Amino acid sequence: xxxxxxxxxxxxxxxxxxxxxxxxxxxxxxxxxxxxxxxxxxxxxxxxxxxxxxxxxxxxxxxxxxxxxxxxxxxxxxxxxxxxxxxxxxxxxxxxxxxxxxxxxxxxxxxxxxxxxxxxxxxxxxxxxxxxxxxxxxxxxxxxxxxxxxxxxxxxxxxxxxxxxxxxxxxxxxxxxxxxxxxxxxxxxxxxxxxxxxxxxxxxxxxxxxxxx
Numbered sequence: 277x278x279x280x281x282x283x284x285x286x287x288x289x290x291x292x293x294x295x296x297x298x299x300x301x302x303x304x305x306x307x308x309x310x311x312x313x314x315x316x317x318x319x320x321x322x323x324x325x326x327x328x329x330x331x332x333x334x335x336x337x338x339x340x341x342x343x344x345x346x347x348x349x350x351x352x353x354x355x356x357x358x359x360x361x362x363x364x365x366x367x368x369x370x371x372x373x374x375x376x377x378x379x380x381x382x383x384x385x386x387x388x389x390x391x392x393x394x395x396x397x398x399x400x401x402x403x404x405x406x407x408x409x410x411x412x413x414x415x416x417x418x419x420x421x422x423x424x425x426x427x428x429x430x431x432x433x434x435x436x437x438x439x440x441x442x443x444x445x446x447x448x449x450x451x452x453x454x455x456x457x458x459x460x461x462x463x464x465x466x467x468x469x470x471x472x473x474x475x476x477x478x479x480x481x482x483x484x485x486x487x488x489x
Contacts, residue, residue, distance in 0.1 A: 322362050322439055325391070327485035328354040329431055329455035330398075333478040334469075337461055339422060341407070343415045345380050348404040349373060351431050353455070353485075355399070357391045363440035364391040367448060371401050374430045376414050381405040383434075390440075403431070422461050431455040437489065455485035 329351060336348040351371065357364050369386035372379055381403040391397055410418070421427045433453035439446045459479050460469055469477040 323358045324487045324489050325364055325437070325451075326356045326358055327433070327453045327455065327487055328356075329457060329481050329483040329485055330354050331478055331480050331482075332431070332457050332459065333472060333476060334459060334461070335473075335476045336404075337427075337459075339415065339418045343410055343412055344407045345375075345410050345415075345418065346406050346408070347373070347381055348402065349381070350400060350402050351455075351457075352398065352400045353431070353433070355391065355397045357393060357395050360393055361441065363393060365389075365438040365440060365445070366391065366451075367436040367438060369399075369433055369435040369451075371399075371403055371431065371433050373403050374432055375410070375427070376417060378411055378414055380408055380410060380429075382408075386433075426458055426460050428456065428458050431457055431485075433485075449489050452488040453485050455483055457481055457483060 331352045333350040334348075335350065336346055338346040353371070355366075366386070366389050368388065370383040371386060372383045373381040382405050384401040384403050386399050386401055389397060418427065432455070433451070435451040435453075436448045437451045438448055457479070458481075460477075469479045472478045
């Protein structure tokens with residue numbers, strides 16, 4: 277082997293050793309960073325956002341056509357980040373209404389937003405549906421509830437959230453929110469509602485919602 281070839285081989289081995297050391301150093305750094313983030317996450321103990329259904333305004337709730345429902349509701353939802361050191365990215369939030377486990381309105385999207393430490397956001401989306409088909413047994417149950425003067429519905433939120441710790445941002449988590457709402461309808465005067473316009477009644481609820489992440 278010539279002297280030139282021997283030098284080239286030594287240089288090649290040297291470069292490979294340097295690359296190996298760089299790769300090992302990078303792996304060690306990433307491992308230490310991951311362990312640090314996980315320890316900080318465990319110490320901070322992130323808490324779920326808190327949701328409250330503050331009120332609901334009923335503009336329409338018509339069950340006069342069998343097996344179909346037309347409704348128009350404005351809901352006011354309050355969201356609070358209870359964490360001292362974690363921010364929350366709401367990447368997607370869809371609000372809709374269900375009755376007896378059946379969706380009875382279309383989904384309404386809430387704009388994406390970042391919620392800082394201890395911050396509060398309030399949204400007032402409309403959820404509605406025109407001639408939405410409902411199961412026959414639900415149509416009967418709705419008529420009975422309406423005749424009885426009160427209907428129990430659920431305002432639901434499906435979404436995606438991410439947590440922010442310093443400069444570290446987690447992957448996306450699925451957010452489920454359920455807010456029960458008991459509203460007085462039918463021929464009786466609203467028990468806990470305020471008439472705010474032609475055929476519109478506002479109900480002050482301040483109802484805590486269940487949250488699953």
